[in-house]
Amino acid sequence: MSKDGAAPVRRTRRGSGAVTLHDVAKLAGVAPITASRALSSPSQVSAEVLRKVTEAVSRTGYVRNVLAGGLASTRSRLVAAVVPTIAGPVFLQTVQSLTEALGERGYQLMLGQSGYVNSREDALLEAIIGRRPDGIVLTGIMHSPEGRKRLLAAGIPVVETWDLTPTPLDMLVGFSHAEVGRKVAEFLRAKGRRHLAVVAGDDERARRRHGAFCEAARAAGLPEVPVKRVPAPTTLKSGRTALSELLGEHPGIDAVFCSSDLLALGVMIEAQSRGIAVPGQLAVVGFGDLEFAADLQPALTTVRIDGAAIGRQAAQFIVERAEGRPVDQRVIDIGFSIVERDSA
Structure with missing residues (x-):
């Protein structure tokens, strides 16, 4: 039972369990088609139904799949990466190696810029999750509670990078x-x-x-x-x-x-x-x-920091999970080195 006494939502995830429209409908106490109508055409349902469905979406972290239903069951061969900035060169090596490693396996990379505030990352993640890529690569481990909920609910393989924690959302490659x-x-x-x-x-x-x-x-x-x-x-x-x-x-x-x-x-x-x-x-x-x-x-x-190694390992994680292979070691610390030159 949850803290408010409601039964937990049972999830059938791709890889680790995705929240579906049926889960939302069950929690809201309405038919799946009614829940779908509330999300796509809210003016066509009553205020009470809209409230119940909205609350269920908020509790589960569900994000509506914007792809056609017939496409949702097939792999997109698209991976989304989110970086704080594309202006700073520090992440470019990771993005380049990620792009190349995915390309060698028949996947394409979609790049998003989140900035350094959670609100922008949340909006970007909602847009990405709704398009159901085969994987999401994130920079860092600090996400808003809403962002974490959506990522966990989506059932999409996620790799956090450029950071380290023993409790990643899914998979992680980085350093302390x-x-x-x-x-x-x-x-x-x-x-x-x-x-x-x-x-x-x-x-x-x-x-x-x-x-x-x-x-x-x-x-x-x-x-x-x-x-x-x-x-x-x-x-x-x-x-x-x-x-x-x-x-x-x-x-x-x-x-x-x-x-x-x-x-x-x-x-x-x-x-x-x-x-x-x-x-x-x-x-x-x-x-x-x-x-x-x-x-x-x-x-x-x-x-x-070996940014290229981060990108290659992130690509390997995503491809293994997208193709249904188990990932035994989900957290990899690539370390770092101090390069001593003349300024110190």
Whole structure:
């Protein structure tokens, strides 16, 4: 029984159980055709019926299949991927390898941009689920309660990426952002840096990295770490501005951990404009190991994530599930590495 005393909905899922229109109708106490009419032509049913069906949809997370009924039972060979931004280069390697790996198996990729707020992801997910792709690849594990409900109810194979949790929605391939933060703090401390600072985007994954970074510095007995948060997606300009503000408030900082390589580039340019030697006076560490990182002067020390491996594994997960094969290991930690170059 649920908390409100209602019997749970029995689900017959594709792979792990999809909520159907019949489930909604049963919960609402109406015929399936009445439930269908309430969803497609609400003006043709009574206010009471509409209320019951709407409540049943809300409770189950059901999303109406917008494809023709005859097509719903066949595989679409379409996979949807959702990324926060297509402007930032950090996810491009994953998208490219995902596209190629799916293409080799006869699947096509549909790409959506969610931004960094759950409301936009929710609207995008509703549109995607309604078209019943063979799989959905998501960036991160932080979804709204409504988004999680819809994904679980849809019965579509889901792979969360670029993050780590022991309790994924379905399948997951990624790494620990908290561990990244801890390891970078240890790296800088080993280099003799004591006055650390953070410049980070205001998204959830960056917050977990810099939160763990600050905790590790505190545990090592270092001074409190000042943090400058900037809007995501992050830019070179926001890196310059953040360092300028940090130096005005904390002129003694000797190392900065940035939540993206673009921020780190902005920090390095601002330091150069002020005559601050990198790494002599200020060590800089980025995140992402973008193509330009090794070619800077000095070359940027950064955290490398194997985005291509994430894309390939996500494709393998989706194809195995879509073709009815079991997935024994549903969570894969691909790890990360700190690439030491001249900036730190």
